[in-house]
Each structure stands twice: as structure tokens, then as C-alpha cells.
Amino acid sequence: MEGLSVADANLVMYLHPSKSRNASQAILRELGSWLFMFNETFDGVLLAYDVNIIDKKAKILSGVHPYFGLKLKANLLLFSPKPDMVIEGKVVKLCQESIHVIVLGFSSVIITAENIRGEFKYRNKDGEELFASKSHKRHVIKVGTMIRFLVKSFDEEILHITGSLTPAHTGSIRWLDRNSEEVSEIDRSATKSRDRESLGDKTVGEKATPLSYNNHIKKSKKRRIAE
Template identity: 50%
Template sequence: MEALREAVSELTVYVHPSNAADVRRAVARQLSTLLFSYEDRFEGVLLAHEVTVESNQAKILNGLVPYFGVPVHANLLLYSPQPDMILEGKVELLGKESIHAVVLGVFSAAIMSDDIHKKFKFKRKGYGARFISRSDKHHMIKKGSMIRFSVKRVETEMSCHITGSLIPPHTGSMLWLSIHDAEYASEISSGNKRASNIGIKIEQNEQDHITFDNEDRVINSERPHKSRKRSLEE
């Protein structure tokens, strides 16, 4: 999935002397407090981390006594959706005015009626609500369907809540697309999907130095902090 990427960062984590016997565990515990929350400095939601602790270089810094700063090399797995990316999700709820899906089993996405292609017609019968293509009744979206959609907007204050769209090409029910969409079907059969669709993009950050205090929150960054809008739009 295009929104997944890896990043490498050099961090400094402050640890209390009482945790000196197991510094690696103390560092991992502090980083774990950031899981599944959006961090501007990482430009994404932290999903997982693997750290290499350089405890032999730890030192006490002025103003932080008795805490000591531990240099950490961290490999981070981030969820960083951006406008125009193609994501995949499972439909959890749908009605005439919207479709609500979950990405990666955690993150919410909403597709409003204005962003649902006119080729889809909403129907509600005994078997439940669904959107059915006017040109092919086998192309339908219902609760439980896996869909591909384009990212229209990202609300980072809501832990990356996504507003999506089913208007761009190659979007809709993944089951139907795998059979009837030549480009998507070719990607599946060849096993060489584009990195923008399923690959994890590896990003080598330029030696990002981020420090954490004993209260598990970011307090400083040696990298110039660039402003970032909380709402990313097209």
C-alpha cells in the first residue's frame, strides 16, 4: 500500500537512572507511547519501530539531571497517506449518502455521495444496502467489500481520518477490478505491482535528531521544523 513507508531516524531518548539496568526496554516503552498517533516530526502515524540503542554513549545533559540521554537508531514503519494516493480498505458501513471503510483494520475513511461515481446506483433491498454499477450489475460495493479508492483529504488531528473518492479510474470493488480492470488485473497476475500501490516505500531521512523526555513526549528537534497544515487537500 502506497501510504506505508519506512523511515530511519537518529533519536535521543531520556531515561531515568532507575531504568539503567534495561535501557533498551525503557527506550522501547517510551517510543511505544507514540504508536497509532500522528507525529508531525515523522510526518505520519507510527505503526512499528525497531531500535538500536547506543547505551555506551549515553550522557547526562544540563537541566535534565538525573536523566541521561540515550542515542537511538530507529527504523520506523509509518502510515502517511497523501492526497491522490490509492488506498485499499474494507467497507464497514454504507448508506445513500456515504461509504465508510477501514484501512489496515485501524484507520477510518469516508467517501461522501459527491465523491461516488455516478455510474454507481444505491439500492436497498432485503439483502441489504449496496452500490451497484449501472453498466455491470456484478460490480457492487456492500458491507464487507474490499475497495480501492483515491485519497482526497487527510485530517491528521483525527489520527489520519481520510476523505476518499471513487471517481478516479481503477477504483471500486477490488474483486471486480481484479477481473475487469486490465491495468489492475495485470498488476496482480504479473506479481509486479507498482510501488505506489502495494510496496513499502523506503525513505532515508536526513539524520533526523529527535529527543524524548521522561514523560514520553517530543521536546526538541535538531531538524528545522517545517510547518504543516493539519488538513491536506488536493
């Protein structure tokens, strides 16, 4: 799934002298307080970590509060959804105007009616609400369905995602995986159509994620988790 990555990080953790007797525990508590929160330095939500203290001799900082610093090496599991990424989640609520999804058990998603492609039609069948494809009768989205959708935006403060089911390669994961060849053909046709519309208007877009750092934390490298 896109949006998940592992980062190898070099960290310096600054602790109060009162925590010097059990620095390891203090470090784990500090890292634990970062879990499931967006961290600007890491440019993502910290989901898990594995840390190794490499500096056994703490460096005392001068000042009113003589904190001491310890160097660490850590492997961090991060969730950082960006616009146009395709991620997965479970449908937890559905109505005529929207589909509500949960990702990784903590991040909420809303997909409103205007972001659901016309192929899907809302139905209430025997009291069960669902979106059924008019083109493929077995392609159904209902509560409990695992879906693949496109990220439109991500609110870092409340960890809320606005999603889209407009592209042909989004929808029920189970159906998409069983009909991958057909979906690929639809995507190729859509791409050719867009290319014809934009003929003569060439632009080059560059996406780069700079290294983030401050006086506490420095990230060494980041790699995406293989799907």
C-alpha cells in the same frame, strides 16, 4: 498500497536517571506510546518499529533534571496518506449518502455521495444495502468489500480520512484486479479528455518531503514499501 513506507531513523532517546537500571525497557515503552499516533517528526502514523541501541554509554545532560541520552537506530513502519494517493480499506457501513471504511484496522474513512461517481447506484436488495455499477453488473460495493479509493484529505488529530470513488481506477479491489485492462483504457481516455481541456495551460508542480528533525529525533531516510 500507497501511504505505507519504511523509514530508517537515527534517534536520540532522553531518559530520566530513575530509568537507568533498565534503559532498554524504558526505550521500548516510550516507542510503544507513539504507536497509532501521528508523529510530526516522522510525518506519519507509527505502525511498528524495530530498534537497536548503538550507544552503550549514555551522555548525561546538565540541568535541573539530569536526563541521559542514548543513540538508537530504528526501522519504522509508517502510514502517511496524502491527497491523491490511492489506498485500500474494508467497507464497514454503507447507506444511500455515504460509504464508511476502515483502513489497517484503525483509521476511519468516509466517502460521501458527492464523491461517488455516477456509475454507482445505491440499492437495497433483500435488506442488504449496496452500490452497484450501472456499467458493470459484477462491480458491487457492500459491507465487507475491500475497496481502493482516492485520498482527499487526512485529519492527523483523529486519524480520519475523507475519500473519493470518482476516478475509474477506484472501487472494489476484486473487480478492479480482474478487469485491470478495461480500467486502464478508461483512465487513458479520461486523461486525454483532461489534457484537451487544459491545453495551453502548462504548470509544473513539485512535491518534496523535507527531512524532519528536532533535538530528540532525526530521520535518516525513507523508502516506500513495494506493493
